[in-house]
Amino acid sequence: MYNSIIKSSSNVSISSNESLSAGTTNTNSLPIMRNDYSLDSVCCTKRTLHTFTHMWIVENFSSYLQDPEPIICLSSSPFSPVSSASASTQWRLVCYPKGNYGAASNYMSIFLEYIKGERDIKAKAEYSLVNRKCELTEMRKDAQFSIYKCGNSRGFINYVKYDTLTLFENDTLDDDKLKIFVRIIIMDDAITEETKYQEFDDTESINFTTRGLEALVRDFTQLLLHSSSKMSDIKIKVKISPTHSTDVTESNSDSNSSTVTFNAHKLILAARSPVFAAMFSNSTLENKTNIIEINDLRSDTIQSMLEYMYTGKVNDIKKSTVELYRCADKYQLEDLRLQAEMALMSSLSIDTSAEILLLADQHHSKDLKSRVIQFIVNGNLKAITQTDGWHKYVACIPDLVTEVIQATVLE
Structure with a gap:
């Protein structure tokens, strides 16, 4: 339950610089307070999804x-x-x-x-x-x-x-x-807990959950950065194409080889991705050799994927958003896919819209596809159809062109 609850007998002011966790999904934290508010009580509504x-x-x-x-x-x-x-x-x-x-x-x-x-x-x-x-x-x-x-x-x-x-x-x-x-994802019914009236015994207890998560991210970051062949139990080898030869770095590339190798841990990969969980639960080649070979993604994309799987975040998601979206969809990293999708929506422009439209169509993302088509028909159609991206990614696919035309007519 709540570590700290506002007492009912007197109002307590919570300053905006106190670290409080956002949302109502964590019953051990309070909603964010951006300004000074006086609270007498607190309750929480939660719903659980089981996969x-x-x-x-x-x-x-x-x-x-x-x-x-x-x-x-x-x-x-x-x-x-x-x-x-x-x-x-x-x-x-x-x-x-x-x-x-x-x-x-x-x-x-x-x-x-x-x-x-x-x-x-x-x-x-x-x-x-x-x-x-x-x-x-x-x-x-x-x-x-x-x-x-x-x-x-x-x-x-x-x-x-x-x-x-x-x-x-x-x-x-x-x-x-x-x-x-x-x-399969099962949705439970929403439950609202009864209102609590208790006293703030220790203001610092509000920060325990936040500090614990920060420490967890810090420790797993070190685990990823300093994984050696002795500590890890799986290697991820990414083939480097000539156009991406700059991906090779001295610290993680095989000498005289066209691959970049990352050390990782089966348990973490399986816990984060159902694709890796299925891979390591069967007599697959990867499970026997402890080597995963990836030929369709760049090494910097795999590095970002591992960064997300170990720490829950990607520091520079806009660096290669399109390929990171493909990677997240391939390995069923749903939160990462949604982050990449939001980054793609925010980066929509005349030059990028055609490639993003094709990406949304290939990966069956209705929300992203709808947003791109809306951007195209809202006064940008002529400019976009004259770009190289339109002729490279869209013009050769009649179904996509038809969808854009139909949306233009409806608009």
Whole structure:
């Protein structure tokens, strides 16, 4: 509960320079006071979000596509959250390899079914396929929370074209195994605690939580900066392209090599990212060799990602916002992705809007995409369509051009 509560018998003035934590999500802190306020009592409204994950492996997947039956339904074993108030609930995944009734031609369908529970659940889900490189692909997310009643199922009837799954160059199937990864977020009801009337015994106690978090960030920063091969248990090797040769630094690059190596810790990576958690929970190449090879991101981006995973912040997020957004989405670092998205919104300009529009479309960010299109149609259309970025990123994609034109007409 609260470490410090204002007594009811007399007003106590809280100065604006006292360090108080913002928001109402932490029941051990008070709201920020920017000026002097007199408070007699305090209460807190809180809501908890519980996240749990599950992987379903379907062996000999191509045989289901060759089965003469027009409709085939597969179900996973029941699974439950490990902890939380919803631990007694049971869920399962349902897959139609050749599509459910009403599915478009050549599409696989995927659903999440709520099969056991004593109450309705507010939840949403994120579906992905895990390819042979242990990368999450074909990610589809519920746009918002839905109410699940026992026996209900929700998902995507047109999830992914099944005839592309068997293409060798797609790398989706690993030894003809389809790996389906689901991340489920359950929303609890909001709870408001009763109003408290207690005395401030020690003004300094307000700062305990803040000082503790600052010390935690400081210590984990040192852990990241001074990780040696003896202290760490995983190496991240990033290939350096000729155009990014300046990324190589004497302190962390392999001599006579085109890679930059970062030392890290499996436990921290797994705790922060469900992608790394899935990677280290299975007999993957990375888990066996203790080496993660990354070829699609720059080394400074990976350094920023590790900085965020160890300390919860990135000092210069505007340095490479576009690539950091891709990195955060790839490894499901939701808070980092939102930070990068906000930075992209604030950096919108005539020169950057085309690239950001393509990024939002590729990563299915409705909010970011809507903001960019609104920026384009609000008097900037002519200037933006004449930029090199428009011809490089947007003009070659008819669907994006159509969306912009339609928005212009509506405007």
